[in-house]
Amino acid sequence: MTVQTSSAVVLRAHRTDVTQPPSSLLEVVTLPPQEPAAGQVRVRNLFQQLIAASGDLMFETTQIPMPVYRVGEPVYGPAVGRVVESRSDDLPVGTVVLHMSGWREESLLGPGEAFPVPDGVFPGPEYLLNQGVPAYHGMVNIAAVGEGDVVLVSGAAGGVGSMAAQIAKARGAAFVIGIAGGPEKARYLVDELGLDAAIDYRNEDLDDRLTELAPDGITVFFDTIGGSQFEAALRHTAFGARFALCGTLAGQVGGGDGGHPRFDIMTALVHEVQIRPFSTKHTPEQIQAWNTHYARWYAEGRIKFAQTLLEGPLQRAITAMDELLAGVHRGNVIVRLSD
Ligand SMILES: NC(=O)c1ccc[n+]([C@@H]2O[C@H](COP(=O)([O-])OP(=O)(O)OC[C@H]3O[C@@H](n4cnc5c(N)ncnc54)[C@H](OP(=O)(O)O)[C@@H]3O)[C@@H](O)[C@H]2O)c1
Known part of the structure; x- marks a missing residue:
C-alpha cells in the first residue's frame, strides 16, 4: 500500500509563562509516510479534543501527572479515528477507535493504545471525547454526591465542570449551581444543561449570589478553578461539606487570580469541611464506571x-487552544479533522 505523508502538530519551544498563548509555540509539520509495524494500526483521525492540561504540558516541567510535550516532537491528546491500515487481528480496517495520539492527521497505534468505540450508543464517536472520567470520579468517589445535596461547581461551562454538574443532577442532588464567565455561559448552564442556577463570576458578586441561592450553605463543592472562587465557596459552606478539588485553572491560565487561595482554617474546622483534592488515574475501573453511567x-x-x-484542519486546533484557555468556548472543545 502506498502511504501518503500526513501532518502533525509539534512543539517548537517550551512555554515559560502562563500568559504565553500556546499558538506561539506550536506548528503544523509534515511527517514522512508512516507504516504500521506488526501489531500496529494506522488511524486516520476524525476528531480531536482540546484539554486545558495541554497548556501545562507545554512547560518543561509540570505537576500534572502526564508526560510533558518534548520540543521538536508531535504533541498528544485525546482523539478518535478510523483504522485505515491494520497489522492487528483485534482492530480490522474500518474500526473506529479512541486514543491519546491526537494532534495529528494520522496516528500509528500499538497494542493497548487504541480502544474501539461502541456502535450505536451515541450519535457520533466524538461523544467519547469528554472529561467525564475525572468528573465522575470526583463527584461520586470523592464528593459522594447524592440526594439532598446543594452543589456548587466552578468552571461549570468547561470540559470537566459541565460533566461534573450534570452528574450531580443525575445523582439526585437537590440544587446544583454552576459558576461560569459571562451571561451567555450562565444561561447555557441553566437552559441547556439543566442546572438549577448559575453565577456569572465576571459580572456578579459571588458572595451575594451564594447567600441568595444557598442560604443554608453548600454541601458539595467541585472545584476546577481555585483562587478566589475556592475562598468564596468556603465562606458559604454547610457543616460537614465535601470539597472535591479537581483543578486550579485560576493559576493555569493567564489573567487568573492564582491557583493558591487563602485557606481560612477556622471556617473549615468549625464547619468540619472535608477538603479532598484528587488526581484521576484513569484506571480501567474508573473508565468503565463512567462509560456505563454516561451511556445510561x-x-x-x-x-x-x-x-x-470546530472545523479543522489541524491549524485550527492550534488557535482553538488559545481560545480554550481564554474561555471563548464552552463544554468539551472538539475539532473535526476529517469525515
Ligand atoms: N484532578 C484531576 O484528576 C483532573 C483531571 C482532568 C482535568 N483536571 C483539571 O480540571 C480543570 C478543568 O479542565 P478542563 O479541561 O475541563 O478545562 P476547561 O474548563 O475546558 O478550561 C477552560 C475554561 O477555564 C475557564 N477560565 C479561563 N480563565 C479563567 C480565569 N482566569 N478564572 C477562572 N476561570 C477561567 C474558562 O471558563 P469561563 O469562561 O467560565 O471562565 C474556560 O472555558 C483543569 O485545572 C485541569 O487541569 C483535573
Whole structure:
C-alpha cells in the first residue's frame, strides 16, 4: 500500500509563562509516510479534543501527572479515528477507535493504545471525547454526591465542570449551581444543561449570589478553578461539606487570580469541611464506571454531551487552544479533522 505523508502538530519551544498563548509555540509539520509495524494500526483521525492540561504540558516541567510535550516532537491528546491500515487481528480496517495520539492527521497505534468505540450508543464517536472520567470520579468517589445535596461547581461551562454538574443532577442532588464567565455561559448552564442556577463570576458578586441561592450553605463543592472562587465557596459552606478539588485553572491560565487561595482554617474546622483534592488515574475501573453511567444517563436524557465543535484542519486546533484557555468556548472543545 502506498502511504501518503500526513501532518502533525509539534512543539517548537517550551512555554515559560502562563500568559504565553500556546499558538506561539506550536506548528503544523509534515511527517514522512508512516507504516504500521506488526501489531500496529494506522488511524486516520476524525476528531480531536482540546484539554486545558495541554497548556501545562507545554512547560518543561509540570505537576500534572502526564508526560510533558518534548520540543521538536508531535504533541498528544485525546482523539478518535478510523483504522485505515491494520497489522492487528483485534482492530480490522474500518474500526473506529479512541486514543491519546491526537494532534495529528494520522496516528500509528500499538497494542493497548487504541480502544474501539461502541456502535450505536451515541450519535457520533466524538461523544467519547469528554472529561467525564475525572468528573465522575470526583463527584461520586470523592464528593459522594447524592440526594439532598446543594452543589456548587466552578468552571461549570468547561470540559470537566459541565460533566461534573450534570452528574450531580443525575445523582439526585437537590440544587446544583454552576459558576461560569459571562451571561451567555450562565444561561447555557441553566437552559441547556439543566442546572438549577448559575453565577456569572465576571459580572456578579459571588458572595451575594451564594447567600441568595444557598442560604443554608453548600454541601458539595467541585472545584476546577481555585483562587478566589475556592475562598468564596468556603465562606458559604454547610457543616460537614465535601470539597472535591479537581483543578486550579485560576493559576493555569493567564489573567487568573492564582491557583493558591487563602485557606481560612477556622471556617473549615468549625464547619468540619472535608477538603479532598484528587488526581484521576484513569484506571480501567474508573473508565468503565463512567462509560456505563454516561451511556445510561444519555439514553435516559439525563445528561448531555456539552460540546463546542470546530472545523479543522489541524491549524485550527492550534488557535482553538488559545481560545480554550481564554474561555471563548464552552463544554468539551472538539475539532473535526476529517469525515
Ligand atoms: N484532578 C484531576 O484528576 C483532573 C483531571 C482532568 C482535568 N483536571 C483539571 O480540571 C480543570 C478543568 O479542565 P478542563 O479541561 O475541563 O478545562 P476547561 O474548563 O475546558 O478550561 C477552560 C475554561 O477555564 C475557564 N477560565 C479561563 N480563565 C479563567 C480565569 N482566569 N478564572 C477562572 N476561570 C477561567 C474558562 O471558563 P469561563 O469562561 O467560565 O471562565 C474556560 O472555558 C483543569 O485545572 C485541569 O487541569 C483535573
